[in-house]
Amino acid sequence: MSVPDVRVIEVGLRDGLQMVKAILPTASKLAFIAAAYAAGIREMQIGSFVPASRMPQFADTPQVVDYAHRYAGLHGAVMVPNIKGALAALEAGADQLNLPVSASAAHSQANVKTTPDLMISNVARVRELRDAQPEGRRPRIKVGLATAFGCTLQGEVPEAEVERLAIAAIAAGADSVSLSDTTGYADPAKVRRLFNRVRAAAGDQVDTAHFHDTRGLGLANVVAALDCGIRRFDASLAGLGGCPHAPGASGNIVTEDLVFMLQSMGLDTGISVDQLLAMRALLRDGLPEEPLQGSLWKAGVTKTYREHANG
Amino acid sequence: MSVPDVRVIEVGLRDGLQMVKAILPTASKLAFIAAAYAAGIREMQIGSFVPASRMPQFADTPQVVDYAHRYAGLHGAVMVPNIKGALAALEAGADQLNLPVSASAAHSQANVKTTPDLMISNVARVRELRDAQPEGRRPRIKVGLATAFGCTLQGEVPEAEVERLAIAAIAAGADSVSLSDTTGYADPAKVRRLFNRVRAAAGDQVDTAHFHDTRGLGLANVVAALDCGIRRFDASLAGLGGCPHAPGASGNIVTEDLVFMLQSMGLDTGISVDQLLAMRALLRDGLPEEPLQGSLWKAGVTKTYREHANG
Numbered sequence: 086m087s088v089p090d091v092r093v094i095e096v097g098l099r100d101g102l103q104m105v106k107a108i109l110p111t112a113s114k115l116a117f118i119a120a121a122y123a124a125g126i127r128e129m130q131i132g133s134f135v136p137a138s139r140m141p142q143f144a145d146t147p148q149v150v151d152y153a154h155r156y157a158g159l160h161g162a163v164m165v166p167n168i169k170g171a172l173a174a175l176e177a178g179a180d181q182l183n184l185p186v187s188a189s190a191a192h193s194q195a196n197v198k199t200t201p202d203l204m205i206s207n208v209a210r211v212r213e214l215r216d217a218q219p220e221g222r223r224p225r226i227k228v229g230l231a232t233a234f235g236c237t238l239q240g241e242v243p244e245a246e247v248e249r250l251a252i253a254a255i256a257a258g259a260d261s262v263s264l265s266d267t268t269g270y271a272d273p274a275k276v277r278r279l280f281n282r283v284r285a286a287a288g289d290q291v292d293t294a295h296f297h298d299t300r301g302l303g304l305a306n307v308v309a310a311l312d313c314g315i316r317r318f319d320a321s322l323a324g325l326g327g328c329p330h331a332p333g334a335s336g337n338i339v340t341e342d343l344v345f346m347l348q349s350m351g352l353d354t355g356i357s358v359d360q361l362l363a364m365r366a367l368l369r370d371g372l373p374e375e376p377l378q379g380s381l382w383k384a385g386v387t388k389t390y391r392e393h394a395n396g
Numbered sequence: 397m398s399v400p401d402v403r404v405i406e407v408g409l410r411d412g413l414q415m416v417k418a419i420l421p422t423a424s425k426l427a428f429i430a431a432a433y434a435a436g437i438r439e440m441q442i443g444s445f446v447p448a449s450r451m452p453q454f455a456d457t458p459q460v461v462d463y464a465h466r467y468a469g470l471h472g473a474v475m476v477p478n479i480k481g482a483l484a485a486l487e488a489g490a491d492q493l494n495l496p497v498s499a500s501a502a503h504s505q506a507n508v509k510t511t512p513d514l515m516i517s518n519v520a521r522v523r524e525l526r527d528a529q530p531e532g533r534r535p536r537i538k539v540g541l542a543t544a545f546g547c548t549l550q551g552e553v554p555e556a557e558v559e560r561l562a563i564a565a566i567a568a569g570a571d572s573v574s575l576s577d578t579t580g581y582a583d584p585a586k587v588r589r590l591f592n593r594v595r596a597a598a599g600d601q602v603d604t605a606h607f608h609d610t611r612g613l614g615l616a617n618v619v620a621a622l623d624c625g626i627r628r629f630d631a632s633l634a635g636l637g638g639c640p641h642a643p644g645a646s647g648n649i650v651t652e653d654l655v656f657m658l659q660s661m662g663l664d665t666g667i668s669v670d671q672l673l674a675m676r677a678l679l680r681d682g683l684p685e686e687p688l689q690g691s692l693w694k695a696g697v698t699k700t701y702r703e704h705a706n707g
Contacts, residue, residue, distance in 0.1 A: 269695060273619045274662055299691070300653070304612060305618065335694075350584055352585075
C-alpha cells in the first residue's frame with residue numbers, strides 16, 4: 086500500500102464523545118473501529134483514561150485499546166489528562182498518549198484547575214515513565230495545544246505564548262504537537278500565521294491541526310494549514326460531539342467532508358468516502374439522540390470524484 | 397468611507413430566489429435591499445428579466461430596480477438570459493446586466509436549449525445595445541460562466557473550454573466575468589488551477605468567484621480564490637436558494653459566514669456581520685417555508701471579532 090499524502094485522524098471515539106451525555110455501547114465502539122479500519126483509517130483517538138465516575142463513556146477504554154490491537158497498522162491514541170491516566174494507558178498498552186495543554190491560562194484554570202506550565206511538567210514526567218517502559222511498549226507522546234487560536238473565556242491567546250508552550254512541550258519530551266482550535270476561533274489567515282511562526286520556532290514536530298467547525302471555517306482552515314505543510318488533521322465522523330459552548334453548533338470538522346475535499350484536491354488519504362458515509366448509520370444507531378453534522382452526505386460525491394486520488 | 401479589501405456581492409434576491417417556489421413579496425424585497433444597504437452591502441443581484449409566466453417571483457424586477465436607485469452607490473445587477481430580457485433591463489435602467497453562459501455544453505442544452513457559443517453571440521448583441529444607449533444609461537455587462545468547475549450532467553468540464561469561453565466573453569464585450577461553481581464541483585486545488593489559468597489567458601476581467609456550498613467546500617474555495625487575487629465573491633444571505641440537484645443541500649455560500657471569515661482574516665468588506673445576522677429574520681418572515689443555512693448564527697461571532705477589519 087502506498088503512503089497517503091495526508092493522514093486523517095479520526096477522533097470521534099474520544100473528542101467526539103467527550104461532551105456526549107449518552108453512552109455509546111462498547112460493541113458500537115468496536116464496530117466503529119472495525120468499519121473505520123475497513124474504510125482506510127489508520128490513526129484514531131479511541132478513548133480517555135479518566136475516572137469512570139466522572140466520564141462513564143470512557144470506562145471501557147482498556148477494552149477498546151485491546152481490541153484496536155487486532156488491526157495491523159492501526160495507531161490508537163488515548164487521552165491522558167494526568168499521571169494516573171498515563172500509568173493506566175501504559176498498562177493498557179496504548180499506541181499513543183495524548184496530553185492536553187491549554188494555551189489559554191483562563192481555559193487551563195477552568196478545565197484542569199492548573200497552569201499551562203504545570204501541565205507541561207506533566208509531559209516531562211510522562212516522558213520519563215514512557216522511556217522506562219520495556220522496548221516495544223513505549224507509546225508516542227503527543228501534546229494538544231488547546232485554545233491555540235483564541236479562547237471563549239479570555240478571548241485573545243498571545244501567539245508568543247503558543248510558540249513558547251510548543252517549544253516547552255517538545256523540550257519536555259513530546260514527540261508531536263498539535264495546534265487545536267478548541268472553540269472555533271481560527272481563521273485561515275491566523276492559521277497560516279500561527280503554524281508558520283510556531284513551526285519556525287519549535288520545528289516540524291508541530292505537525293497536526295485540530296480544527297472545529299463551530300463557525301463554518303473548518304475546511305477553509307484546513308486549506309490554510311495545508312499551505313504551511315501540515316499533513317495531519319484531526320476530524321470526527323459526522324462531526325460527532327457538537328460544541329459545548331454553542332448548542333447546535335458543530336464540533337470537530339467532519340471526517341467524510343474533509344476526506345472528500347482532500348481527495349478532490351488530488352491529495353490521497355487512503356480512505357474511502359463511500360465507506361465513511363455508510364458509517365454514519367453506526368452513529369445514528371449507537372447514539373440516536375445526537376445530531377449528526379456534515380454537508381457531503383446531503384448531495385453525495387460529484388460525478389468526477391475518484392475514491393483514490395492517486396489510485 | 398474607505399474602499400473595502402473584498403467586495404461581497406449579495407445574490408439572494410436573484411440566484412437565491414431562482415429555485416424558490418414561494419414568492420417573496422415585493423415589500424420584503426425592498427426591505428431586504430434597505431437592510432442590506434444599511435449593513436454595508438454595495439452590490440446586489442436584485443432580479444431577473446424573464447417571462448413572468450415562467451418565473452413569477454421576478455415579475456416585480458422593474459420596481460425593485462427602480463427602488464434600488466434610491467441608495468447612493470448601490471450597484472444593482474439583474475439577470476438577462478436573452479435579448480428580450482436585455483432590452484427590458486436597459487429600459488428599467490439596471491446598473492448591470494448579468495448574462496449566463498454555461499461552460500458545460502450539456503448544461504447549456506438542458507437549461508437554455510442552445511450552445512455556449514450561441515450564448516456568447518448574445519453577449520456581443522447585448523454589448524451593441526448597451527453601447528447604443530445614451531451616456532449615463534450604459535450598464536456594465538457581466539458574464540457568469542456557469543458549471544465552470546464541473547457539471548452534474550456531463551461531469552468533467554474541460555479547463556481549456558472554460559478558458560476559451562472566458563476569452564470569447566471578453567472579446568464579445570463583457571466588462572467582467574465570473575467563474576461559477578453552479579453545482580458544487582469545485583475544490584480548492586481546482587479553484588487555484590482554473591482561476592490562475594483563465595486569468596493568465598483572459599486577463600483580470602475574470603474577477604469574480606461564484607461558489608456554492610453544496611458539499612461544504614464553499615469557504616475553503618474562497619480561500620483558494622483569494623490566493624489567486626480574486627476580490628469579488630457572490631454570496632447569499634442565509635444561503636437562500638438551496639440546491640436544485642440535492643434536496644436539503646446548501647446553495648450559494650452564506651453571506652454572513654463569508655463576511656465573518658474575510659474580516660476575521662483582516663480583509664475588510666465594509667459590511668456589518670451583526671446586521672447581516674439580524675437580516676435572517678427578514679427571510680424567515682418573507683419565506684417561512686424555506687430552510688435557512690449557515691454556521692455563524694448558531695455560535696455567534698468570537699470574542700475577538702471586530703466589525704471592521706481595518707477600522
